[in-house]
Amino acid sequence: MTGKPCLARYLSRLEARRPLSAAARDKLMALPVRREEFAAHRHIIHEGEPTTRSCFLESGFVSCSKGLRDGARQIVSFHVPGDMVDLQSALVMISDHGVFTHTASTVLSIANADILELVETSPEIGRALWFDTLVDAAIYREWTLNVGRRSAVMGTAHLLLELFYRFQAVGMTSGNSFELPTTQADLADALGLSAVHMNRSLQSLRGERLIRTFQRTMTIENMEALVDLAEFDPVYMHPEGPRDHGRPPAWSDTGAIGGRSVGAGA
Amino acid sequence: MTGKPCLARYLSRLEARRPLSAAARDKLMALPVRREEFAAHRHIIHEGEPTTRSCFLESGFVSCSKGLRDGARQIVSFHVPGDMVDLQSALVMISDHGVFTHTASTVLSIANADILELVETSPEIGRALWFDTLVDAAIYREWTLNVGRRSAVMGTAHLLLELFYRFQAVGMTSGNSFELPTTQADLADALGLSAVHMNRSLQSLRGERLIRTFQRTMTIENMEALVDLAEFDPVYMHPEGPRDHGRPPAWSDTGAIGGRSVGAGA
DNA sequence: CGAAGTTTTGAGGACCTTCAAAAGTTGTGG
């Protein structure tokens, strides 16, 4: 994986959703990137810092988090290799969240100005990046539900399943196992729990034979029961890619959306 | 406000952030829209329904929410007039959340296929819509913090301030007052609390003379103290508009983002 | 092998929930 750093992996991720034209592909690959390496447990960006570059995560595992004055921390997202981290900040001057490595990570960073220029010259890529942030937003919504309305055990189950699916999508699982790159305290910060209660929630899942842990590897022993407990439905992560309006599905644009139609478009 | 329904208000909202070319403006205004009216307490879209149209909220107040099997509900966002609700679903086949009116509302709905076509022919508009969803995502992050790490009273204070600022931005406040269009149970669902505890949190804020309520109107009595209690900083809503990469600020793209640079771009 | 970090355990307490009912408000129809 040495040599000239390049975004081929991001390209293939975007194209798995929807093919790009050769021109768009070339433009994306021509983007000047800089490979940067970070040790584990380092801040890539601090909350409140000016944002100048967005990061494509080539390898490793990072989280985005926000803090409170009293030191409390809420992790708002995790990112696996292949994710564009912090596309959030491409249009924004100051980062509203920090980015933190949980394992040694390598990142391809891109100047935000370059991304914006690319987007304005290639609508296709603009759409692909837009879709990327829509998926992020859908995951945020699910996390709000996790934190707000699911019990500790349920939320933990849901989070573990999300991590499993996302690792699986990038080939980092074997069977029903994956290497959990976080501490229990990190998981707690993602779910708005204390570390102690996170520990007890995991014990509860182990006690029910839903999961098993050995050192850092986490294996899902009873997928069906865990999915059922968590009310987990992976569609919110939209692994399938965006709708293709070139070939609209049968039900597309049929009828009103439920309201009383009182006007017609131009 | 009768006559041919049109998106002029959305246009001006987008342009407040960043001017559009005349061509882009025309394309946006040419979008076929349909005005639809909904009574209060109606579902515009149910969770799990196919998404065919996105909605611009012309007047009224709506929330987006997700449910659990046991009937628990988490509100994931509120929307004031001028918001594009459910742009989220433009690229997605099935809605992962419901949209619900809290007051009588009128909506201009646009076929998703039309939005996608517009975005692919006008990068400027693509960028504007992208920015819109980035702001939504930033608000989601703040809500996750609200629900996960802020206490009930703090979270309530934060939510009320967010509503105040968003109403203010569309001219729906007078002084430090606004009409709260939700019940306490709705606020509770937004913060992951019970209605009873929401009531007690509001009583606590009233007791400290931070807010005052009379019928449906909510007034902020001590803005400074409320902001301090909530650790509220409105920048997360990005009222100021996106960065303009045509005129990058002085610190733009200076130096590395913190890592050890080991490669250079093409 | 020692030091630092992580997981686990226990006990007590705080925050928030649930259930239930009363008081107050809003909307509807006669």
Add this chain to the structure above:
DNA sequence: CCACAACTTTTGAAGGTCCTCAAAACTTCG
């Protein structure tokens, strides 16, 4: 304009989930 029904807000009391503090067992790493 009043009466009634439905909804919303408020209050009380009991209980559960989750938190804090603290220390021990275990793991990881230099």
